[in-house]
Amino acid sequence: MSSTTSSSTAHRTRRQPASKSRHQAPAIPVPYVTAELHTARIPLPGGENVASAVDTVRHQLPSGDQLLFYGGLTAAAAFSIIEWPVAAAIGIGNALVQRSVHKGPARAEREMPLVRLLAKAAEVVAPVLQAARTRTAAPAGRRVWAGRHRSHLEVRGLHAPGSEAAAREVETRVAAVEGVRRAEINGVLGRVVVEHDPGVDIAALSRLISAAEGEHGLDDAAMSPRSTAHPANAEPVLRDAAALAISLAGLGYATAAALLPVRVVPPLLPAVVSLVDSVPWMRSGLERKLGRAPADGLLALGGAVSHGLSRSPLGVFTHLCGRFCASRETLARQQAWAEWERSSVHRCDPVAVEPRPRPVPDGPVERATSVSGGAALAGYGTVLAASRSPQRALAMLVAGVPRPAKAGREAFAAQLTTAVSARGGLVLEPDALRRLDRVDTVVFDAPVLLTGRRAVDSVVPLDPEADAAELFVRAGRLVGSAEPGGGERFLGDWSRRTAAGVVRCCGTHGDAVARVSVVDELDPLAEALVEAAPRERCGGGGR
Structure with missing residues (x-):
């Protein structure tokens, strides 16, 4: 009994502190703010910092050899020893190479695409600037390729057999001009090749050639047909470069203007331009009225402008791809011509070319595009008359434009010309590669x-x-x-x-x-x- 009481008493004694703790007041933390003030310490640059900054600036500046190199390059461009676009490309390329050398290999490898891009841009810009300079210096009515030490000028009628006397007269007169070292007549191309000192007046040579043409009764004679597609002509380079630039600008404009509610040009205009460019009988009619070169320029620039202003990004992109292939072909032919022009003998007599007994037959592309173009026009008129809906009629016209057939052949011929030019060949007649689909007999000599x-x-x-x-x-x-x-x-x-x-x-x-x-x-x-x-x-x- 007593043991039980003691145990119970002890149990109550152990629980009393816990009971006491339940009656204590809770502790509530009170936030407070303590303000501390510190004095700012601005470290002054020491000798090591100044030396490091000087070394950094010194490494960014060109060395003495580089200064001499850039000075000589500037002097060469100033005295017209080399063209200034070529000098700029050389200077930029050298600066990028030197910059990549001082950086780590990984960073230099990352910057190599930029170097390659600038090199390709220089390759594209130099022929365009050369073509622009040649076009501005060329006299009216005569195609000219003007180099620093050699120039090529068209002469009327010298591609025809029997014009040898007139050719010798032109050579003699041109060679007698001060600053001219030699003159040769290329009877096949119908051009006189003049080797001269820098600064010879090309316009004076053209006037001299015109006088010789008049004395031999060649005023109304035609130029050589092969001169129209000569790889040194400036017009195709300027035309393709302008069309490519307009297409690039038009792609950005069409993409941004697709959100605008107003169209500057109705979509019917680019469809008509594509139709005329693709259908042979429509294009040939335009060429008869304007001429081959003006028709090519009108369709190329008109297609680029009309697709861009019609707010059709897909149409602009398709046209841009076509102009890109054409530009590559033109530049490749010009580069191949520059190599041949320096190493070839230019003098040759005219060659008699017999006319074809019958016109060149149409190929599969011509037959398909003629039928498709006629069907597109008929479908447009029928749907417009039946439904009175210009949108439905336009959809029928766009669906019938035979653009893919011609675009595929143009891309193939352009790539073939580029590959042949890269391997040292010279394509004088690009149209010949566009007639390969009409070959039905191969004759081996x-x-x-x-x-x-x-x-x-x-x-x-x-x-x-x-x-x-x-x-x-x-x-x-x-x-x-x-x-x-x-x-x-x-x-x-x-x-x-x-x-x-x-x-x-x-x-x-x-x-x-x-x-x-x-x-x-x-x-x-x-x-x-x-x-x-x-x-x-x-x-x-x-x-």
Whole structure:
């Protein structure tokens, strides 16, 4: 009983502190703000900081050698030793290269695309500026390619046979001008090539040529047809560059103006321009009225402007891709021409060109675009008359414009011209590559498939006891590369005699021991070349 009471008392004693704690007042934290004031300490630059800043500025400045380099480059451009766009491109490229050298390899690798982009821009800008300078210096009515030491000027009528006397007269008069070292007539291209000192007046040379044309009755003669598509002409470069720039600006404008409620140009105008450019009979009618070059410029610039102002980003982008391919082709031809112009002999007599017995037939692209263009016009008129809805009629017209067919062929021909030019070739007639889809017969000239050497085809022993293998080997050595009519040939004690077109091998005693059949040796790649052409369209031929 007592133990139980003690345990209960002890239990109450242990719980009393807990009971006491429940009756204490709660503690509430009170926020307060303490203000502290600190004096700002501005560190002054020490000697090491100043030295580091000086080193940084000194590394950013060009070195003494670089200053001499830039000074010489500026002097060369100032005295017209090199063109200033070329000098600017060289200076910028050198600065970027030097900057990338001082930086780490990783950062230099990141900046290499910028260097390549500037190099490509210099390659594009230099021919455009050269074309603009040539166009402004060219006299009216005469195409001119003006270089620093050599220029090419058109001359009327010299591409026709029988104009040799007029050509010699032009050469003599031009060569007599002060500062002119030599003059040559290229009768095929119808141009006079003049080597001269810098600063020769091209307009004076043109007036001299005009006087010579008048004296020989060539005032009304036409220029050479090959001169129209000459790779050195300035008009295609300026036209394609302007169309490409307008298309780039039009793409940005069309994308931004798509949110505006008002159209500057109705969408019917770019559709009509594309239709005229794509349909052969429409384009040929425009060329007959304006001429080939003005028609090309009008359609190129008109398409770029009309697509941009009609607020059609997709149409502008499509036109931009086409102008980009055309610009690459034109610049590639100009660069290839610059290489050929420095290393080629320019003098040649005119070549008589017989007219075609019939016009060039239409190819698959011409046939498809003619039918599609006519159907587009008919569909536009029919839908407009039936529904009185210009929008539906326009949709029918746009759907029938045969732009993809011509654009595909143009892109292929442009890429082919660019590839040929990059490999050292010179394309004088770009239209020839656009007629490859009309080729239905391939004629191989026999000498093209041969090596020019002779080979043994068969050996017929005249002595039954002679070794046929030995005769074949000796016949091959005797025949070699000689012609079958080359007479007698000796090789040690053996000889070869040709009589009446029959080749005989003679032994040590001079007696004929074999009759040899000799043929022209076929080139190892001849069979592959013939097999590359479709068999049903391949015709063999020779001279």
